[in-house]
């Protein structure tokens with residue numbers, strides 16, 4: 001018997017990973033991606049032990065990082081712009097021993113391309129230039145319609161299409177709910193990747209957070225030689241959700257603007273900004289939570305940012321998307337080639353998935369928004385000093401931080 005076809009919408013983080021897990025379970029996943037040719041995307045992200053455990057079921061960091069040498073995170077540092085330490089700990093150096101995997105920063109382009117290539121190598125079809133525009137559900141099948149005029153039918157559909165998911169919009173519309181665009185959090189980021197300045201190499205394998213007046217800067221290594229950084233600023237006016245790559249002229253203007261915003265910050269940070277080859281700017285968005293029963297219909301289910309889009313301040317969006325992949329594939333029946341695994345009634349499986357995943361991801365989306373608001377304080381030096389004092393209390397209790405890490409990184413198995 002031919003394996004059931006699963007329509008996977010989106011080839012970002014969750015699309016290829018879920019496809020690889022489902023292929024191992026006897027399904028025939030096929031990926032449909034809106035972008036014509038996947039290429040340069042975003043700056044970077046931090047893969048944490050919970051997400052790394054899922055990736056490790058499919059590949060090794062060596063393969064994932066391509067020709068770049070991955071650098072496991074060893075330290076967390078929080079301080080003032082001028083470099084005064086507020087809190088420092090070395091908890092990440094124990095992640096591998098405690099959770100089985102380390103945290104590692106990776107360029108988003110490297111991750112996306114590696115995952116797509118892994119899917120292709122496993123014989124999974126990846127169709128680019130296919131933008132989902134509509135879904136029709138039958139009793140035992142589902143048809144996806146694409147902007148290029150093509151339609152495909154499969155057993156079920158998984159929406160892995162991110163924060164602006166068409167799958168989410170269609171599912172909600174079909175149940176009578178109209179949702180607006182993603183919600184601007186009031187914060188923007190300008191991000192880049194630079195050669196690690198020598199002064200920062202003195203704090204190797206460290207994720208660092210510098211807190212200033214109306215500005216926050218985060219930086220972490222994405223290899224032994226390069227560092228990824230992002231400056232977060234408060235912005236009352238909504239910015240379009242643009243991941244615009246700066247032109248040469250814009251690049252210079254942006255660097256000058258950032259240098260002004262980072263006045264008084266450590267010289268190494270100004271060097272980091274000055275030497276970046278590429279800089280992107282974007283607004284930070286999330287969405288109000290959906291209830292678990294809005295995550296699925298009879299033949300469709302949402303995962304990753306399509307289900308629970310988040311601002312990035314907890315570094316958990318992709319890691320939670322990876323947890324989703326693990327749990328959804330675990331809950332779906334193993335197929336042996338001679339049976340269809342009784343896929344007639346998928347709703348109970350989707351319901352169990354949503355019941356398990358919605359509370360955890362919803363709490364993290366809210367936590368990420370709160371963390372962003374705490375980081376960027378706009379009220380002047382006195383409020384900033386109060387924020388710094390709170391940070392020392394909140395982040396200085398290593399046992400409490402360890403408990404929080406355990407809750408995050410002991411999952412999904």
Ligand SMILES: Cc1cc2nc3c(=O)[nH]c(=O)nc-3n(C[C@H](O)[C@H](O)[C@H](O)COP(=O)(O)OP(=O)(O)OC[C@H]3O[C@@H](n4cnc5c(N)ncnc54)[C@H](O)[C@@H]3O)c2cc1C
Nearest residue numbers: 010012013014034046132161162304305312316317318319
């Ligand atoms: C600045 C920033 C920093 C971040 N840092 C971290 C971090 O450090 N750690 C972390 O865990 N997370 C981080 N995140 C969050 C993380 O990027 C997302 O949570 C993660 O990428 C979600 O994965 P996904 O597969 O759900 O969606 P995506 O990775 O966004 O993939 C969605 C895919 O679907 C495609 N698509 C969209 N619409 C359609 C359509 N209609 N039809 C077909 N295809 C479509 C898109 O082109 C894309 O390829 C960060 C996010 C931002 C914005």
